[in-house]
Amino acid sequence: MTSTTSSIDAARVELLLTELRLPSVKAIWPKLAAQSDKEGWPAARFLAALAELEVADRGRRRIERHMVEARLPAGKTLASFDFDSVPMLSKAQVMALASGDVWLETGANLLLFGPPGGGKSHLSAAIGLALVENGWRVLFTRTTDLVQRLQTARRELALEAAIAKLDRYDLLILDDITYVSKDQAETSVLFELIATRYERRSLLITANQPFGEWGRIFPDQAMTLAAVDRLVHHATIIEMNVESYRRKAALGRKRGAGRPPVHATPEEVESSAD
Structure with missing residues (x-):
C-alpha cells in the first residue's frame, strides 16, 4: 500500500468517525493503529481496544453530565465527613448506602434526622456524590425550592408533567424538609411527589424535626400520616443527634x-x- 493510499484511507476514517460521532475513537485510533501494525495485532484485538476506549470515555462523559445536573454542594464528600463527631453513625452502613445497588433498585428511602448543624446536609450530599460516581442519577435541592417549582407547575396545569420529569432521577435529595410550612400555598404538591415516587423512585430527606412535628408541613393530619407512612414503609432512618x-x-x-x-x-x- 502506497503512502498516498494510506493517507486517503486515513482521511476517510477521520470523516467516517466524525459522521458516526465517535470523538474518542477518532482521537486515539492513529496511535493504536501504529501500535497494532508494529506488534502485528489481530484485527479483533485492534477493534476491541478501540471499543473499550470509547465505552470508557462515554462513561466518563456521562458521569460528568450527571454531576452537573445533580447540583450537589461543592466540597461535601464522604472523605471529608467527620464520622468521629457522629458516633451513633455506622461508617460501614453509610458506605453500603453510597453504592446504591439495593435500596435504589427497589425505590427505598433514606431519612436523616438531627438538629441544625449536625452534618445532615453534608452527609446527604456526600452520599449523592458517591452515587453519581457509581452511575446513578441524583438531584440535590432544598425542599422549599422544589415545592415552589411544583407550585408554579400546578398553577400552569403542568404538575403531573413536572413530577414525571423528576422520574429521570434515581434519587431526589430533599434537604431541610421541615422548613416547608403549610402556610405556603398548595404545599400538598410535596405530598403528591412523595406519593408518586412511592415504591418506584427513592427519596433522601433531611429533617431537623421528628415525625411528630410534621403536622406543620402538610395541610391536614391525614395527609401528614399518609406522607410519613409512605416514607417509612421502605426506609433506612438515621438519627444524628449531635x-x-x-x-x-x-x-x-x-x-x-x-x-x-x-x-x-x-x-x-x-x-x-x-
Whole structure:
C-alpha cells in the first residue's frame, strides 16, 4: 500500500468517525493503529481496544453530565465527613448506602434526622456524590425550592408533567424538609411527589424535626400520616443527634487553640458570635 493510499484511507476514517460521532475513537485510533501494525495485532484485538476506549470515555462523559445536573454542594464528600463527631453513625452502613445497588433498585428511602448543624446536609450530599460516581442519577435541592417549582407547575396545569420529569432521577435529595410550612400555598404538591415516587423512585430527606412535628408541613393530619407512612414503609432512618458543627467551630474560634467543650451552652454560643 502506497503512502498516498494510506493517507486517503486515513482521511476517510477521520470523516467516517466524525459522521458516526465517535470523538474518542477518532482521537486515539492513529496511535493504536501504529501500535497494532508494529506488534502485528489481530484485527479483533485492534477493534476491541478501540471499543473499550470509547465505552470508557462515554462513561466518563456521562458521569460528568450527571454531576452537573445533580447540583450537589461543592466540597461535601464522604472523605471529608467527620464520622468521629457522629458516633451513633455506622461508617460501614453509610458506605453500603453510597453504592446504591439495593435500596435504589427497589425505590427505598433514606431519612436523616438531627438538629441544625449536625452534618445532615453534608452527609446527604456526600452520599449523592458517591452515587453519581457509581452511575446513578441524583438531584440535590432544598425542599422549599422544589415545592415552589411544583407550585408554579400546578398553577400552569403542568404538575403531573413536572413530577414525571423528576422520574429521570434515581434519587431526589430533599434537604431541610421541615422548613416547608403549610402556610405556603398548595404545599400538598410535596405530598403528591412523595406519593408518586412511592415504591418506584427513592427519596433522601433531611429533617431537623421528628415525625411528630410534621403536622406543620402538610395541610391536614391525614395527609401528614399518609406522607410519613409512605416514607417509612421502605426506609433506612438515621438519627444524628449531635452538637452542631457550626456551634463547635464558633467556640473553637473564640477559644483559639484550646479544645472546645463537648456541650456548649447558649450563652457560650451567643458570646462566640460577637
